[in-house]
Amino acid sequence: xxxxxxxxxxxxxxxxxxxxxxxxxxxxxxxxxxxxxxxxxxxxxxxxxxxxxxxxxxxxxxxxxxxxxxxxxxxxxxxxxxxxxxxxxxxxxxxxxxxxxxxxxxxxxxxxxxxxxxxxxxxxxxxxxxxxxxxxxxxxxxxxxxxxxxxxxxxxxxxxxxxxxxxxxxxxxxxxxxxxxxxxxxxxxxxxxxxxxxxxxxxxxxxxxxxxxxxxxxxxxxxxxxxxxxxxxxxxxxxxxxxxxxxxxxxxxxxxxxxxxxxxxxxxx
Amino acid sequence: xxxxxxxxxxxxxxxxxxxxxxxxxxxxxxxxxxxxxxxxxxxxxxxxxxxxxxxxxxxxxxxxxxxxxxxxxxxxxxxxxxxxxxxxxxxxxxxxxxxxxxxxxxxxxxxxxxxxxxxxxxxxxxxxxxxxxxxxxxxxxxxxxxxxxxxxxxxxxxxxxxxxxxxxxxxxxxxxxxxxxxxxxxxxxxxxxxxxxxxxxxxxxxxxxxxxxxxxxxxxxxxxxxxxxxxxxxxxxxxxxxxxxxxxxxxxxxxxxxxxxxxxxxxxxxxxxxxxxxxxxxxxxxxxxxxxxxxxxxxxxxxxxxxxxxxxxxxxxxxxxxxxxxxxxxxxxxxxxxxxxxxxxxxxxxxxxxxxxxxxxxxxxxxxxxxxxxxxxxxxxxxxxxxxxxxxxxxx
Numbered sequence: 001x002x003x004x005x006x007x008x009x010x011x012x013x014x015x016x017x018x019x020x021x022x023x024x025x026x027x028x029x030x031x032x033x034x035x036x037x038x039x040x041x042x043x044x045x046x047x048x049x050x051x052x053x054x055x056x057x058x059x060x061x062x063x064x065x066x067x068x069x070x071x072x073x074x075x076x077x078x079x080x081x082x083x084x085x086x087x088x089x090x091x092x093x094x095x096x097x098x099x100x101x102x103x104x105x106x107x108x109x110x111x112x113x114x115x116x117x118x119x120x121x122x123x124x125x126x127x128x129x130x131x132x133x134x135x136x137x138x139x140x141x142x143x144x145x146x147x148x149x150x151x152x153x154x155x156x157x158x159x160x161x162x163x164x165x166x167x168x169x170x171x172x173x174x175x176x177x178x179x180x181x182x183x184x185x186x187x188x189x190x191x192x193x194x195x196x197x198x199x200x201x202x203x204x205x206x207x208x209x210x211x212x213x214x215x216x217x218x219x220x221x222x223x224x225x226x227x228x229x230x231x232x233x234x235x236x237x238x239x240x241x242x243x244x245x246x247x248x249x250x251x252x253x254x255x256x257x258x259x260x261x262x263x264x265x266x267x268x269x
Numbered sequence: 270x271x272x273x274x275x276x277x278x279x280x281x282x283x284x285x286x287x288x289x290x291x292x293x294x295x296x297x298x299x300x301x302x303x304x305x306x307x308x309x310x311x312x313x314x315x316x317x318x319x320x321x322x323x324x325x326x327x328x329x330x331x332x333x334x335x336x337x338x339x340x341x342x343x344x345x346x347x348x349x350x351x352x353x354x355x356x357x358x359x360x361x362x363x364x365x366x367x368x369x370x371x372x373x374x375x376x377x378x379x380x381x382x383x384x385x386x387x388x389x390x391x392x393x394x395x396x397x398x399x400x401x402x403x404x405x406x407x408x409x410x411x412x413x414x415x416x417x418x419x420x421x422x423x424x425x426x427x428x429x430x431x432x433x434x435x436x437x438x439x440x441x442x443x444x445x446x447x448x449x450x451x452x453x454x455x456x457x458x459x460x461x462x463x464x465x466x467x468x469x470x471x472x473x474x475x476x477x478x479x480x481x482x483x484x485x486x487x488x489x490x491x492x493x494x495x496x497x498x499x500x501x502x503x504x505x506x507x508x509x510x511x512x513x514x515x516x517x518x519x520x521x522x523x524x525x526x527x528x529x530x531x532x533x534x535x536x537x538x539x540x541x542x543x544x545x546x547x548x549x550x551x552x553x554x555x556x557x558x559x560x561x562x563x564x565x566x567x568x569x570x571x572x573x574x575x576x577x578x579x580x581x582x583x584x585x586x587x588x589x590x591x592x593x594x595x596x597x598x599x600x601x602x603x604x605x606x607x608x609x610x611x612x613x614x615x616x617x618x619x620x621x622x623x624x625x626x627x628x629x630x631x632x633x634x635x636x637x638x639x640x641x642x643x644x645x646x647x648x649x650x651x652x653x654x655x656x657x658x659x660x661x662x663x664x665x
Binding site: 053054055056057058060061064068071076077099100101102103104105125126127128129130131148149150151152153154155158175178179180 | 284285286287288289290291292293294296432433438439442445446449450451452453546547548549550551552554557559561562563564565566
């Protein structure tokens with residue numbers, strides 16, 4: 001199966017997919033593996049691995065803190081690939097990676113190595129769909145999907161551009177709020193309207209991320225989104241109580257989204 | 270000239286590598302700029318303020334004693350240090366505040382390293398009654414306290430940045446994060462010819478007043494275009510401003526001078542063109558100081574304004590096309606030129622500018638007597654007296 005197919009299969013009509021994020025190399029190189037194991041044990045449908053970058057300009061203080069620590073721990077791209085390959089046989093893995101990490105390795109080599117590590121898709125927060133077009137060939141060739149982002153400020157015209165590439169995408173990453181990553185208690189007011197707008201424009205599952213920091217917000221998101229991405233909140237929990245604490249919280253969320261009615265669920269084709 | 274500025278690239282360099290959240294704001298900015306750059310009222314307002322508020326045109330001065338001492342070409346200084354706030358930075362901030370005002374943005378943000386761009390932004394924000402927030406690395410707020418106080422006096426809020434290396438590149442990250450969060454009512458006045466398209470072109474165009482004036486003044490002073498134009502290059506705004514009108518004129522040498530810091534071999538420098546690799550930082554594809562793995566490395570220079578690990582995409586293009594040439598000067602050489610210029614010409618230059626002055630000696634000798642060389646004296650050195658006095662004391 002290609003990465004796109006792996007990802008599509010992770011989304012179901014019954015309930016929203018649970019998509020936890022971890023920073024590779026945090027809290028330690030081995031500790032990050034334990035975080036991944038805890039996510040799988042808690043029933044994660046997709047695991048997002050953040051590749052640490054020195055200048056993560058889409059991230060708020062929590063994830064910045066984890067990536068700074070991870071870089072100090074020596075988390076390089078080779079390590080991130082190794083971490084991914086340890087998880088990717090059991091759960092689809094997505095890399096959250098800033099563009100310079102891809103560029104420095106060379107897109108050809110990066111996609112080849114990602115495919116080798118079993119990575120299904122890439123989310124590149126500083127690579128808008130316009131600039132991503134130049135990588136679509138290597139993405140198809142290697143079967144590693146590029147998952148575009150949509151934001152509250154995305155215009156209808158831009159949404160159409162994003163929609164035009166989504167037949168090749170694993171999913172569309174819907175950014176819930178104009179801002180950086182960071183846990184918030186409640187779902188931002190415009191998030192539901194945004195999800196509906198994005199869904200009507202794209203032919204792919206739509207996952208909601210940025211700022212989902214409570215079980216209540218996750219449940220609210222799960223009624224509208226095909227997937228719920230949780231990052232900063234989990235990294236906070238790892239910092240406070242290690243992989244176990246994060247896994248336990250995630251299991252609660254996973255249980256809470258079961259049975260949430262989903263009138264507009266992604267219909268698998 | 271293969272400068273594909275229409276699509277946001279200079280040759281292969283530039284682009285728009287930013288979060289999706291900012292894409293619409295960049296499109297809006299581009300539209301507004303295209304509309305107002307040709308609007309007579311906009312141009313009149315900008316020219317009027319450039320004259321009355323900034324003090325333009327700045328003079329072209331014959332540096333007689335340096336010319337004699339070096340025994341080569343006639344050396345001229347383009348006196349951007351005499352522009353209001355003490356550096357060329359005001360040319361850009363003035364143009365951008367007019368744009369922000371036309372776009373209905375009431376909140377202004379900026380990053381600053383040495384504080385010159387922060388002061389220039391706070392100044393125009395005060396002039397237009399806008400709220401102003403300036404991000405500055407915590408390290409830099411300590412090193413450049415004078416400029417912190419100036420910004421505060423002008424009504425700006427100075428936010429110390431504690432993430433990453435706590436210097437200019439981190440201040441840019443923080444400004445971008447603010448912009449992503451407050452994009453509806455906020456305009457980001459970026460301080461140099463970096464960042465996502467259309468910033469490198471907008472900043473260049475507002476700084477090009479320097480080169481246009483040099484062109485006119487050169488003809489008045491010595492009846493022809495200069496044989497060489499020199500400027501220091503951190504990210505590169507004063508250099509692009511001075512160079513741009515001369516791009517494509519074969520008889521004018523364009524020389525950019527980067528910071529070699531403690532020496533290119535030491536790894537502690539700010540010479541992105543000399544020692545960087547192609548990469549993406551702050552939204553643009555350009556030359557970047559980075560590790561094998563693509564992590565951005567810290568730059569070093571005695572001058573905080575050259576302490577930036579990347580260089581604008583248009584400089585990357587001009588270098589690769591051999592349209593401009595680039596050299597580098599160490600901290601020590603810059604300090605010597607700083608002292609020399611102060612004593613020989615009665616001008617204390619910014620330490621950034623001192624890099625260009627240092628290299629001017631070599632170019633003046635290469636050109637020889639009877640030829641004319643213009644150094645863009647991009648800023649005054651008041652902000653640097655403490656750094657310089659410490660460094661000079663250590664040295665002797």
